[in-house]
Amino acid sequence: MGRGELKRCFGRDFSTARPRINDAMIRRSITCALAVLLACCHAARGGEIGGLVDFDLLGFSGRHAARGWDVWVGAIFLDRSNPGATPLVSVDGGPELLDASALNFSTQGGWDINAIRYGKSVDLEFRYFHVNHITAEQTLLPTGDITIDLRDPLPISTSQLDVYDVTGLQSVELNLRTGKHANFALLAGFRHLTLRDTISFRGDDELALGDFNLNLSALNRLYGGQIGVDCLLSAGSFFGAGRFELKTALKAGVYGNTGSAGVSLGQMSSLDDATTVQRQSTAFVGDITISGLYYINDTWALRGGYQLLWISGVALAPDQAQHFTVTGDPQPYSADVSGNVFFNGALVSVQASW
Numbered sequence: 001m002g003r004g005e006l007k008r009c010f011g012r013d014f015s016t017a018r019p020r021i022n023d024a025m026i027r028r029s030i031t032c033a034l035a036v037l038l039a040c041c042h043a044a045r046g047g048e049i050g051g052l053v054d055f056d057l058l059g060f061s062g063r064h065a066a067r068g069w070d071v072w073v074g075a076i077f078l079d080r081s082n083p084g085a086t087p088l089v090s091v092d093g094g095p096e097l098l099d100a101s102a103l104n105f106s107t108q109g110g111w112d113i114n115a116i117r118y119g120k121s122v123d124l125e126f127r128y129f130h131v132n133h134i135t136a137e138q139t140l141l142p143t144g145d146i147t148i149d150l151r152d153p154l155p156i157s158t159s160q161l162d163v164y165d166v167t168g169l170q171s172v173e174l175n176l177r178t179g180k181h182a183n184f185a186l187l188a189g190f191r192h193l194t195l196r197d198t199i200s201f202r203g204d205d206e207l208a209l210g211d212f213n214l215n216l217s218a219l220n221r222l223y224g225g226q227i228g229v230d231c232l233l234s235a236g237s238f239f240g241a242g243r244f245e246l247k248t249a250l251k252a253g254v255y256g257n258t259g260s261a262g263v264s265l266g267q268m269s270s271l272d273d274a275t276t277v278q279r280q281s282t283a284f285v286g287d288i289t290i291s292g293l294y295y296i297n298d299t300w301a302l303r304g305g306y307q308l309l310w311i312s313g314v315a316l317a318p319d320q321a322q323h324f325t326v327t328g329d330p331q332p333y334s335a336d337v338s339g340n341v342f343f344n345g346a347l348v349s350v351q352a353s354w
Helices: 005-012 023-044 048-054 315-321
Strands: 069-080 088-090 098-100 108-117 122-140 146-148 154-156 163-178 184-205 212-237 246-269 270-295 300-314 339-353
Touching: 005 069, 023 098, 048 270, 048 315, 069 122, 069 300, 088 108, 088 184, 088 315, 098 122, 108 339, 163 212, 184 300, 184 315, 212 270, 212 315, 246 315, 270 339
Parallel strands: none
Antiparallel strands: 069 108, 069 339, 088 098, 088 146, 108 122, 122 163, 146 154, 163 184, 184 212, 212 246, 246 270, 270 300, 300 339
């Protein structure tokens, strides 16, 4: 798609600076994505445009002729990439003690629910997954005074500082798929993602704060359209004739993101200061999934695979450190929505077909 087509779809010239998203642009994004699907369906049917809206869910064609539903439920196990280089803690007046890029995240699991309803010309696909509490931890044992590197550095005198970063991701999508071809399906649809990220600094300050908990938080709500392709790479007899399939799905979309960022300082379990600001941005999501299926019989199958997800143009907690303070600086706060993050991990599920 060239710049002129992008401009017609979204109403903006993407060769210049990043545009601000509004509700009208989100609607145009979804409309353009669905228009691409309709054009692909029209081409696949040799121009028989009337069949595009034929949701004859009682008749089926292609390699799914014997069934109308595929439903699989299981687990997704995701890790996330390290944050970008951002100083978080330094010796007071001295060198850096902790950079955000040193945070290593654990793998965490969550639910993964999928369904496809096969139609005569168009299939309907649904997916929901979530993974919470992807966590990174660091414990610092400073021998002198330190600073938490906010916009206005916060001086701390403590013998132990615990740093935690917790990330959560939720995704729900609904796609229309062409069902004409046996080995691939073009798709387009709507997707919503919620990305949460919070970094906490906990310690016992001997200077002024006492027992404290300083939090930098970020929340992203992404809405937009996506297009993609779902391919059957091979169908072989590794475990018996016709029992094994290898598939891949590639998706990409442009999203409107409402990013929120804030800082809070809790002392002795009470919230003394809390500030939150919002900012609109344009985000991009790319998604690659590779799955292997082993058919036990005509109804049941085991699925396993790998997913790589890239989200760009979002607010991440460590990036907010240089934009917030808790020392009464009168300058206005702003949310940093320039972050990029990768998620990747394994997929395991059981599929039923009928």
